Amino acid sequence: MRIDILTLFPDMFTGVFAHSIIHRAVERGLLELHIHNIRDYSTDRHHRVDDYPFGGGAGMVMMIEPIAACIEQLKGERHYDAVLFMTPDGKTFNQQKANRLSLHKNMMVLCGHYKGVDERVRELFIDEEISIGDYVLSGGEIAAMIIVDAVARIIPGVLNDETSALTDSFQDGLLSPPVYTRPADYQGHKVPDILLSGHAKKIEEWKTEQQLARTQARRPDLLA
Ligand code: ADE
Numbered sequence: 001m002r003i004d005i006l007t008l009f010p011d012m013f014t015g016v017f018a019h020s021i022i023h024r025a026v027e028r029g030l031l032e033l034h035i036h037n038i039r040d041y042s043t044d045r046h047h048r049v050d051d052y053p054f055g056g057g058a059g060m061v062m063m064i065e066p067i068a069a070c071i072e073q074l075k076g077e078r079h080y081d082a083v084l085f086m087t088p089d090g091k092t093f094n095q096q097k098a099n100r101l102s103l104h105k106n107m108m109v110l111c112g113h114y115k116g117v118d119e120r121v122r123e124l125f126i127d128e129e130i131s132i133g134d135y136v137l138s139g140g141e142i143a144a145m146i147i148v149d150a151v152a153r154i155i156p157g158v159l160n161d162e163t164s165a166l167t168d169s170f171q172d173g174l175l176s177p178p179v180y181t182r183p184a185d186y187q188g189h190k191v192p193d194i195l196l197s198g199h200a201k202k203i204e205e206w207k208t209e210q211q212l213a214r215t216q217a218r219r220p221d222l223l224a
Contacts, residue, residue, distance in 0.1 A: 001104060001155055002032040002078075005144055006070050007111040008049060008062075010035045012141045017148070021159070025152040033148070038062075041069040050114050059115030064124075067110065067117065071125050074108060082127045083108040084147070086140030087116070090129030093143075095170035097130070098150040109147065111140030173222055177210035 005013065013035050017023065025031035039047050043065065050060040071083065081104040091097075101107065110117070110126065122129065132143040152158060154165045169176040180191040194206045215222050 001030065001102070001151075002034070002106045003148060003151075004034045004036060004074055004080075004106075004108045005111065005148075006036050006038055006067065006108065007141055007144070008038050008113050009111075009139065009141055010037045013145065016145050021153045022149055025155060025158040028157060030155050030157050031152050036070050036074075038066050038070055041066040041073075043069070053115065057115070061115050062113060062117040062121070064118040064120050067121050068125065071108065071110075078106055080106045080108050083110065083125055085110045085112065085117070085122060085126040085129045086132075086143040086147070087112050087129050088131050088134070088136050090131040092134075093130050093132050093147060093150070095150075095168070098147070098154060101147070102151045102154045109140075109144045111144050113139040170222075172211075174211040175214045175219060175222070177207040177214070 007013070013033075017026070017033055022031070022033075026033060039049050042049050042063075048063070049066050050062050053059070053061045074080065082101070084101075084107065086109065110121070130143070130147065132146050137143060159165050165171065167176065180195060184191045184196060192206070194203060197203070212223075
């Protein structure tokens with residue numbers, strides 16, 4: 001899978017993408033990440049990428065030309081299955097959306113900043129507008145990192161234990177059961193006996209019970 005990210009702050013991505021699962025996905029050749037600085041596509045003498053909003057109002061608006069130039073150049077090089085725009089007024093991201101996006105071959109992600117992007121960018125170039133939650137970040141970059149992380153870890157071959165993405169919270173519409181490791185007794189706080197019993201079938205039943213109980217207690221909306 002190839003993901004192209006269009007941003008005014010390319011340096012924000014370097015640390016995050018150089019570590020852990022995303023790094024491993026790239027190392028294994030399962031994920032290709034390309035970061036594009038929108039400013040490089042400005043033909044303006046001062047490399048401007050934003051301007052005052054027509055009709056007045058607070059904040060600056062990202063201009064269409066540099067964004068359009070970047071998107072059109074990339075689209076001239078290969079087919080893209082989707083062009084995403086990170087924005088708080090988009091559809092809320094969830095595991096189902098991550099699963100669906102992970103099936104794409106090539107995907108572009110546009111990160112917004114300032115007061116937003118010129119509406120014509122959305123009309124002409126964007127297939128899907130995605131929010132990571134009902135709060136406003138200073139830009140779409142951190143939201144884009146979240147999307148890339150959630151998608152990268154479910155690309156087949158990225159996680160070592162192939163079943164581990166399948167047992168994540170939300171993958172089956174339920175929260176995950178509690179997990180434990182050594183010591184079996186920490187200052188009198190014991191691991192449930194069942195997990196030490198060796199009865200594989202009973203352990204699976206216990207895990208499912210725990211999942212249902214947790215989901216009922218913490219996220220009843222998932223059961224509705
Ligand atoms: N940009 C600013 N806030 C955002 C949010 N909540 N989700 C996605 N992109 C954003």
